[in-house]
Amino acid sequence: MVSIHEYLMLSAILFSLGTVGVLIRRNAIVIFMCIELMLNSVNLSFIALSHHLGSMDGQIFVFFVMAVAAAEAAVGLALMITFYRNRESIEVDDINMLKW
Amino acid sequence: MYDKLWLIPFFPLLGAVINGLLGKKIKNEKVIGAIATLAVAASFGVSCYYFFNMPGANGGQHYAENIVATWMSVGDLQIEWGFLLDPLSAIMLLVVTGVGSLIHLYSIGYMHGEEGFYRYFSYLNLFVFSMLMLVLGNNALVMFVGWEGVGLCSYLLIGYYFHKKSASDAAKKAFVVNRIGDFGFLIGLFLLYWSLPVGSRSINFMEIAQNAHLLEAGGIVVTVITLCFFLGATGKSAQIPLYTWLPDAMEGPTPVSALIHAATMVTAGVYMIGRLNPLFAMAPDTMMVVAIVGAATAIFAATIGLAQNDIKRVLAYSTVSQLGYMFLAMGVGAFTAGIFHLMTHAFFKACLFLGSGSVIHAMHHALHEAHSHDDPQDMRNMGGLFRKMPITATTFWISTLAIAGFPLLSGFFSKDEILWFAFASPQGSPLLWIVGALAAGLTAFYMFRLVFMTFHGKQKTTEKARKHLHESPWVITVPLVVLALLALVGGWLGVPPLIGEIVGMANSFEHFLEPVFGGTQAVAHGTHALEWSLMGISVGIAFVGIFVAWVMYIKNPELPGKLAGSLQGAYRVIHNKWYVDEIYDATFVDATKRLGTFLWKGFDVVVVDGIVNGFGKTAHASSRALRFLQSGLVHNYALVMVLGVVVIVGFYVLR
Amino acid sequence: MEKLFFYLVALVAVGSGFLVVKCRNPVNSALALVNTFFCLAIFYVMLHAPFMAAIQVLVYAGAIMVLILFVIMLLNLGSEAHKRFTHSLIGGSIMGVLMLFLVFFFVNRGEPTGMRGNITDGLVDKIGHTELMGRTLFTEFLLPFEITSILLLVAIVGAVILAKKEV
Numbered sequence: 001m002v003s004i005h006e007y008l009m010l011s012a013i014l015f016s017l018g019t020v021g022v023l024i025r026r027n028a029i030v031i032f033m034c035i036e037l038m039l040n041s042v043n044l045s046f047i048a049l050s051h052h053l054g055s056m057d058g059q060i061f062v063f064f065v066m067a068v069a070a071a072e073a074a075v076g077l078a079l080m081i082t083f084y085r086n087r088e089s090i091e092v093d094d095i096n097m098l099k100w
Numbered sequence: 101m102y103d104k105l106w107l108i109p110f111f112p113l114l115g116a117v118i119n120g121l122l123g124k125k126i127k128n129e130k131v132i133g134a135i136a137t138l139a140v141a142a143s144f145g146v147s148c149y150y151f152f153n154m155p156g157a158n159g160g161q162h163y164a165e166n167i168v169a170t171w172m173s174v175g176d177l178q179i180e181w182g183f184l185l186d187p188l189s190a191i192m193l194l195v196v197t198g199v200g201s202l203i204h205l206y207s208i209g210y211m212h213g214e215e216g217f218y219r220y221f222s223y224l225n226l227f228v229f230s231m232l233m234l235v236l237g238n239n240a241l242v243m244f245v246g247w248e249g250v251g252l253c254s255y256l257l258i259g260y261y262f263h264k265k266s267a268s269d270a271a272k273k274a275f276v277v278n279r280i281g282d283f284g285f286l287i288g289l290f291l292l293y294w295s296l297p298v299g300s301r302s303i304n305f306m307e308i309a310q311n312a313h314l315l316e317a318g319g320i321v322v323t324v325i326t327l328c329f330f331l332g333a334t335g336k337s338a339q340i341p342l343y344t345w346l347p348d349a350m351e352g353p354t355p356v357s358a359l360i361h362a363a364t365m366v367t368a369g370v371y372m373i374g375r376l377n378p379l380f381a382m383a384p385d386t387m388m389v390v391a392i393v394g395a396a397t398a399i400f401a402a403t404i405g406l407a408q409n410d411i412k413r414v415l416a417y418s419t420v421s422q423l424g425y426m427f428l429a430m431g432v433g434a435f436t437a438g439i440f441h442l443m444t445h446a447f448f449k450a451c452l453f454l455g456s457g458s459v460i461h462a463m464h465h466a467l468h469e470a471h472s473h474d475d476p477q478d479m480r481n482m483g484g485l486f487r488k489m490p491i492t493a494t495t496f497w498i499s500t501l502a503i504a505g506f507p508l509l510s511g512f513f514s515k516d517e518i519l520w521f522a523f524a525s526p527q528g529s530p531l532l533w534i535v536g537a538l539a540a541g542l543t544a545f546y547m548f549r550l551v552f553m554t555f556h557g558k559q560k561t562t563e564k565a566r567k568h569l570h571e572s573p574w575v576i577t578v579p580l581v582v583l584a585l586l587a588l589v590g591g592w593l594g595v596p597p598l599i600g601e602i603v604g605m606a607n608s609f610e611h612f613l614e615p616v617f618g619g620t621q622a623v624a625h626g627t628h629a630l631e632w633s634l635m636g637i638s639v640g641i642a643f644v645g646i647f648v649a650w651v652m653y654i655k656n657p658e659l660p661g662k663l664a665g666s667l668q669g670a671y672r673v674i675h676n677k678w679y680v681d682e683i684y685d686a687t688f689v690d691a692t693k694r695l696g697t698f699l700w701k702g703f704d705v706v707v708v709d710g711i712v713n714g715f716g717k718t719a720h721a722s723s724r725a726l727r728f729l730q731s732g733l734v735h736n737y738a739l740v741m742v743l744g745v746v747v748i749v750g751f752y753v754l755r
Numbered sequence: 756m757e758k759l760f761f762y763l764v765a766l767v768a769v770g771s772g773f774l775v776v777k778c779r780n781p782v783n784s785a786l787a788l789v790n791t792f793f794c795l796a797i798f799y800v801m802l803h804a805p806f807m808a809a810i811q812v813l814v815y816a817g818a819i820m821v822l823i824l825f826v827i828m829l830l831n832l833g834s835e836a837h838k839r840f841t842h843s844l845i846g847g848s849i850m851g852v853l854m855l856f857l858v859f860f861f862v863n864r865g866e867p868t869g870m871r872g873n874i875t876d877g878l879v880d881k882i883g884h885t886e887l888m889g890r891t892l893f894t895e896f897l898l899p900f901e902i903t904s905i906l907l908l909v910a911i912v913g914a915v916i917l918a919k920k921e922v
Contacts, residue, residue, distance in 0.1 A: 002761045004867055007798070010765050012858035014772050014791070016851045021776035023739055023847030026840055029781050029827055033788050036819065037772055040795055043811075051802040055872030056891040059807055063892065066814050067903045071910030073819045077826045078917035084830050093842065096732040735843055742850045746857060753861045 007048035014041035026091045028083075032076055039069050102155065102164035105183040108143045108193065109232035115139030116225035123218020133208035136221035140204050140228050144197035151190050162186055162615035163306060165238050176301060177293075184238035184305060188616045191439065192235040192371055195446045199363045200228045202579035206454050207355040209575035210461055220260060220353065227253035231364050235371065240289050240303040243372070247285065247336065250365045251278045257360060258352040270348035277345040281335015285372075288328030292379070295321045305375055312378040318385070326379055326386035330393075333369030339427055340397045343420050344681055350412040354457030357412060362419050362453050363446040370426045370442050374617070377435050381620035387527055391431025395522070395535040398424030400678070402542035406549075407664075407675040410477050411456045414550050418503065419449055421539060425518050428536060432528040433622025434521035436610045440594045441514035443609075447590050448499040448511055451583035455496040458572045458580065459554060462489060463561075470565035479550065484559035488569040491577045493555045495584035500551050502587040504544035505642045510591030512639070515540060517596055519638055520631060524624035537638045544645030552653035598631050761801065768794035779840050781827045785820060792816040803876045806884045 014037060021034030043062045050058025084090050115136050123132055156162035163186035171179045204224060211220050230249025237243035251274075259271030292308070293301055300311040315322045333339070338346035349361050360366070373380055373390070380387060398421045405417035422445050429438030462485075463476035474481045486493040502511040519540070523533035559566060571577065594609030652659045664671040673679065767790070774787035792815045799808035879887060892900055 002758055002801070005862055006761065006765075007802075008862040008867075009859065010768065010798075012855055012862060013769055015858065016855040017769070017772040017776055019742060019854055020847050020851035023735060023742065023850055024841045024844050025776065026735075026842055027781055027832070029823060029832065030775075030784050033775060033781075033784055033823060036815070037775055037788060037791065040792065040815070044795055044798060047799055047802050047804050047807060049867060051804065052867060053869050053871055054874045055870070056874055056887060057872075059804055059888065060891055060896050062807060063810075063888070064899060064903055066810065067907060070814065070819060071907055073822055074910045074914040075917065077822060078914035080826060081830070081918050090830060090832060092734040095734055735847075739843060739846055739850065742854070746850065746853050749861075750853075750857055753857055753864075 004048055004052040008045055011041045011045040011048070014038075014044070026093055028080055028090045028092050028095075029077075031092065032073075032080075036069060036073075039065055101153070102150070102166050102185060104146070105150070105164070105166035105185055105236065106168050108146050108150075108183075108197070109229050109236060111139045111142040111146075112225045112228040112232065116222045116229060119218050119225060120222035123222060126218065129208070129212065129217050132218045132221050133204070136225050137201060137204040137208065139225055140197055140201040143228070143232065144194075144201050147190070147193040147197050150185055151194055154187065154190060155185060156615065165306070167238075171241070176298075179239060179241050179303065181242060182238035182304075183236040183242075185236070186616055187613050188371075188374055188439065189235050191443060191613070193232070195443055196228065196231050196235060196364050199446050199450050199583070200231075200359060202582055203355050203359040203363075203450065203454065206358075206457070206576055206579040207353075209573050210355050210457055211353060214353075216260070220257075223253055223256045223260070224356070224359070227257065227360060227365070231368075234368055238304060238306070240292075240305065240308075243375070244282075244285060244289070247332075247368060247372075248282065250360070250368065251275065251282065251336070254278070254349070254360050254365055257356040258349045260352055260356070264351070267351040270345075270351040274345040274349050277342050278335050281332045281342055281369075284328045284331025284335065286332075288325050288332065291321070291325045291328060295325065308376065309378045312382060315379075315382060317382045322379060323383045323385045326376070326383040327389065329372065329376060329379070330386060330390055333372055333427075334393065335369075336372075337366050337369030337423050337427070338420050339369070339393055339423060340400060343397060343401065344684060346420055347413050347416040347677070350410070350416050354412065354453060354460060357416070358450045358453030358457065361416065362449040366419065366423055367426070367442045367446070370423070370430060370438055373427075373430045374435050374439055377617055377620045380430070381433070384527065387431050387433065389431070390427050391522070391527065391532055394424045394427025394429070394431050395532050395539075396424070397421065398428060398539040399535050399542070400424075402539045402546065403674055404677045405546040406542065407671060409479050410475075411459065411479050411482075411550065411554065412453070412477055414479075414546060415449070415452055415456060418452075418543065418547065421543060422449065422503070424539070425515060425536065428522055428532065429518040432521050432525045432532065433620070434518060434525060434624075435617040435621055436594070436613050437514065437517040437521055439613065440609050441518055443593075444502070444510035444514040444587070444590050447583055448502040448587035451495055451499040451580060451587055452503070454576070454580055454583065455492050455499065458489065458492040458576050459485060461572055461576070462492075462569050466561065466565040466568040469568040470562055472562060472565055474561075479553040481560055482554045483557045483561075484555070485569065486555040488566075489555075489571045491571055492580060495577075495580040496551060496555065498584045499587045500547045502591075504547055504646060505540055505639060507639055508591070510587050510589070513591035513594055513596065516635055516638060517594065520596070520626075520634060521622065521624050523634055524626040524630070525622040526625075527622060528624075533634070537641050540638055541641035541645040544642040545649045548646045548649035549653055552649060556654060557657060596631075598628060598635075757801070761798075764794050764797050768798075781832050782824065785824050785827060789816050789820050792820070803879050804884060806888050 018034045018036075018038035018041060021037065022031050025031050025034065043065055046058040046062045046065075050056065050062075080090060083095070087094050115138075118135055119126075119132055126132055154162075155164040163184060165182055165184050167180045167182040169181045171181050173179070204221070207220070207224065211217055214220065227250060230246045230253055232246070234243050234246025234250060237246055255271045255275040258274050259268045261267045262271075289303060293303055295315060296302070296311055297314055300307070300314055302308065302311065312322075315325075335342045346361055346366065350357055352361075380390070401417045401420035401424060405414050405421065408414045408417060422441070426438045426441050426445070429435070429441060459482065460476050463482065467474055467476050467481075498509070502509040505512045505515045519533055519536050522528045522536050523530060561569070592605065594607050595603070595605045597607060600606055652663070676682075771787040771790035771794070775784045775791065778784045778787060792811060796808040796811040796816070799805070799811055874887065
């Protein structure tokens with residue numbers, strides 16, 4: 001029987017991996033994918049805890065997280081297309097027009 | 101019945117708004133003048149209606165209040181826009197609207213062809229409105245609104261010829277000096293409200309009258325309160341030490357001088373003391389101060405009037421002097437006499453000013469036609485105008501006789517009553533009477549000096565100008581005649597009992613004001629013989645003054661020059677108005693300027709600006725340093741964000 | 756046996772997660788991410804949540820990842836061989852390690868507690884996970900569900916507006 005701790009540890013590892021990815025990558029789409037990875041690690045802990053506590057609430061939450069992720073994917077990718085159209089680039093280092 | 105009191109100030113306000121907003125479009129002088137004059141005349145009509153239907157005529161309370169709206173309601177302080185009709189305000193209403201409408205009529209002729217004709221009438225109507233608010237207000241704050249309003253209109257109208265530097269300076273001077281007095285008024289008001297016991301605190305005049313006895317009679321509190329109010333009165337009514345603005349105010353158009361600076365506004369101080377008579381009656385020390393200041397102003401201004409050559413300035417000092425009489429009356433407890441003199445003075449002084457205006461109008465026209473650059477207001481350029489302007493001269497003569505105290509004219513009755521009270525009332529003293537009588541003699545002298553220099557003797561204008569001198573049109577002469585008639589007979593309203601017994605007339609004026617002043621009016625004690633002899637002496641002094649003026653300006657016209665030569669020092673001091681303006685400049689004005697300059701350069705620039713700019717510079721410098729945090733690179737922000745998350749979560753986890 | 760399987764799949768999940776971060780070519784990253792998603796779906800099955808596993812595969816691995824791949828292809832993002840594809844490697848790594856350390860510490864400190872519900876594995880197997888989800892979603896969580904639909908609508912409109920040629 002796999003304990004809840006092991007699931008949570010795995011979730012933590014994946015979340016940290018996602019964080020590192022967000023912080024070190026330049027490509028906006030890869031950053032986006034790393035964010036998806038973080039979301040999924042959270043989903044895993046939600047479902048693990050839901051199973052552990054014998055309640056449906058966590059799974060419902062995961063359902064909503066998926067809906068939000070879908071919306072985010074639609075809008076985020078549209079933003080990237082627009083940005084690419086204007087700057088011929090998808091790297092976050094080029095998104096610097098707001099600085100002083 | 102009394103719920104339409106608001107109509108009285110409403111009409112002039114309407115006129116002011118119409119002329120002020122549409123006057124430029126109307127352009128037609130006759131229409132503008134008619135609107136303004138009819139507005140005031142309508143107020144006069146309403147005032148007359150109420151005068152003949154006074155409250156309490158058939159018993160009952162002697163006053164009526166008309167509350168239009170609540171102004172403010174803070175805690176137990178309730179202030180309304182309310183109007184009060186009682187005998188005192190009724191008399192003031194008649195004077196203000198009656199003399200006011202005559203002067204409006206006069207102004208149509210006098211201001212003919214002036215630039216900004218509509219502006220003039222708009223201001224004038226606004227003035228009447230403010231004055232009516234002052235007179236009608238049922239509490240001190242509404243009165244204060246009117247008080248400030250008349251000050252504003254006075255400023256606007258003195259500075260009517262604003263392109264002339266002397267006029268705009270005079271307007272500013274009037275405004276600033278009046279501010280000092282207004283400060284006193286406000287402080288007095290606050291003190292009064294504050295020192296009344298809780299529960300009976302009010303600034304409603306009727307309630308003040310009822311609650312005044314709650315203050316300690318003759319105590320320090322009531323003395324300070326009344327002194328503050330008196331300071332306000334000295335500012336508005338041009339008494340020592342704040343009288344200096346009134347002579348300068350003659351820079352305004354002459355009808356303005358007649359209405360504002362002779363007949364109505366400057367009497368506001370007298371009215372205010374009359375309105376607050378229950379308070380003043382409780383402070384004998386203040387009453388003494390009022391009487392002394394009044395007497396001192398009366399004689400002081402009269403001496404200055406002796407040596408002025410500008411026709412309007414003589415009248416201005418005469419006004420200051422006569423106002424001094426009114427305060428003398430108030431100070432010795434003769435409230436009725438003070439208000440009575442206020443009324444008669446309004447008649448004859450308005451007539452005198454309007455007459456001088458008529459003369460100036462004619463002189464200006466004649467000098468203009470002759471291409472002469474002489475001053476049309478300087479009496480040394482006039483002389484022998486009686487033939488040319490008979491109506492003006494006759495009315496002027498009547499009013500001069502009235503102001504000089506010629507027996508049985510209006511000024512005689514009022515001035516004599518004041519002098520009698522100054523001698524015989526409990527608060528009076530023979531010294532006050534001597535000063536008053538001397539001032540009366542001086543008044544007679546300088547007024548007849550003015551008449552003789554202007555209307556008699558040799559004509560000093562050039563031949564060319566003389567041809568163009570002629571009588572003014574009817575809009576100017578009609579008010580003159582009406583006012584002269586009032587000056588002639590107005591005194592019979594308040595016949596002193598001494599003469600009343602002979603001719604079988606009662607002092608209806610005193611009887612009318614009985615409900616207002618009944619409780620506080622001083623009673624003069626003295627035998628008839630004493631009264632007769634004092635009256636005789638004061639009339640005698642007046643005749644001496646007239647005689648001296650005749651000797652000096654008709655019989656021996658070179659005498660004044662010689663006299664001035666031999667008494668050079670005294671003449672120069674008087675001619676320069678005792679150097680009061682210079683003294684004020686040297687002490688108060690310069691000191692204030694120097695303080696202001698110090699505060700500007702020493703305090704404001706260095707300290708205040710230093711602090712403000714210091715804040716700005718600090719913010720600027722720190723943001724210059726901090727802006728390096730804003731790299732504009734997304735990953736830096738993300739890094740800091742994650743750091744924040746780590747710190748916050750760490751705080752909870754590792755705690 | 757189950758434990759061994761868990762560790763095996765976990766290893767694959769972590770490995771492909773690492774590849775997501777590491778791969779120079781976005782397409783490789785995306786494929787590694789799909790792999791991770793599949794692993795997660797396996798965990799969901801092990802946790803008696805077959806419906807969640809199904810939509811994990813359908814929505815994530817199917818719809819969202821296809822969308823991402825589509826955009827990568829559309830923008831023709833080749834491998835970033837010619838230039839650096841990372842920045843602040845040290846700072847990011849330190850942050851990641853810190854985060855990991857924190858969460859480990861947190862997880863190992865105690866037992867997860869809370870209101871224990873009545874959804875046992877047996878009940879799920881008896882009624883069926885999908886029906887349980889449906890009941891909960893359309894009764895207790897109806898309002899959030901409807902709000903989610905509005906959110907999706909807004910996202911669609913926003914995406915259309917943003918991706919139009921003339922903004």
